[in-house]
Amino acid sequence: MSALIPRPRAEIAPGAVHLPGWLSLEQQRELVIACRGWATGPVPIRHTALPRGGVMSVQTVCLGWHWQPYRYTRTADDVNGKRVAPFPDWLVEWGRRALIDAYQDAVPDYLDGAAEYTPDTALINFYDGAAKMGMHQDKDERSAAPVVSMSVGDSCVFRLGNDENRGRPYTDVRLESGDLFVFGGPARFAYHGVPKVYPSTGDAATGLTAGRLNITLRVTGLTG
Template sequence: MSTPLPGFEDFEGPAGAEGPGRPGVSGGHGGSDRLDGAVDSGESGGRHSPADDQSPDRHDSRREIAPGAVHVPGWLTVAQQRELVTACRGWARGPAPIRHTRLPRGGVMSVQTVCIGWHWQPYAYTRTADDVNGARVAEFPVWMVDLGRRALVEAYQDSAAGDGYTPDTALINFYDDQAKLGMHQDKEERSGAPVVSLSIGDTCVFRFGNTETRTKPYTDIELASGDLFVFGGPSRFAYHGVPKVRPGTGDPASGLAGGRLNITMRVTGLDG
């Protein structure tokens, strides 16, 4: 069995925190902050995007970093960030708990990772966490599929961008102030569907490169708490990494006292 790891103590929630089921509303603006986008009973029907809860100039800060790669600052409200942190705390405890991934050549990743839907280990997906405790990983929840679809609509400014998008796995990475992630491609998936990345907690320097090499040209941007980053199309297999986390830049109101939480949703294209 894995045990709590250095840095994980700050990520662990208080006793009684919700498990990895559908998160509830955690303060904020009531029904308008629900991750599933539903409107509370008593209000007019329909669905909404997290964009509706942001400041009027939020759309103006949307930026295309490369073809198919889009940064949307502040897409998640603080209340939505707290809901995601609560859900991730539950997944981090198990059934296959969070761990530092060991690489085939013996190295150990500085980020801590827990997976849902499918378990990633270098360099394959399985349903069971054979490099942790052999347990089957938690199911990928329906509300996250909806969240991923709405993320694509927002990033690409196209009401049809999320049609048919059905992510079936997420890698949830926790960075302490020393953690880094080297330049790599997300290429274990058998699908070219976009990757949806959500950031909570401390700001990081995110390096987004090209599809041919780990070296230049690349663009460094800062991903802050609540930011959305999507990469698909010509940029789906671009190299990317995190050379630095800026400690103390997060807002504890997000539910994360320190460190950075990154959730990346993907479509594996696998059966079974």
């Protein structure tokens, strides 16, 4: 999509906000460099094995807490038993700024102010041109704090559904490199997924020549 055509902020559903172009090109490059480092370990990026024998088409690496279906642990017992990389303070600040920009004056409706938002885990998903994410709820956390999602690289279709089932009604949103999507409040437990990635739509200036990175910040509500 041409940069000459502005894409305005949009509230897709109550609590679900899309901010196109939220990340600068420099910030996107910073994320790509950081993600490359996290992907090498101490717990490397991998295709997550599902309990019923399936394997996710996206590749995932975690920060702070390790996610495996359907729980969080400090160590990646399903990979190599090591503790995942720590969650960096600068990502906490990015998350707080994301809430301020997304919710504006409505932040207190979802939290006691954006300053109270302290994500402690990040799921970093890498999509190649064929990868998809089925409709699911983010409900393994013990917190209803918003999820902050950032995109770098190839564009995709992001599908935001309802909180009752995986079917309609849902809304499809095209997410492009640099976009921010935040969902909290009434939309926090909505089913959502990525049915399609558009290969070769990213900007090589980000440092990512192929594929899509999605970085989601969450509050687990866990201690220890």
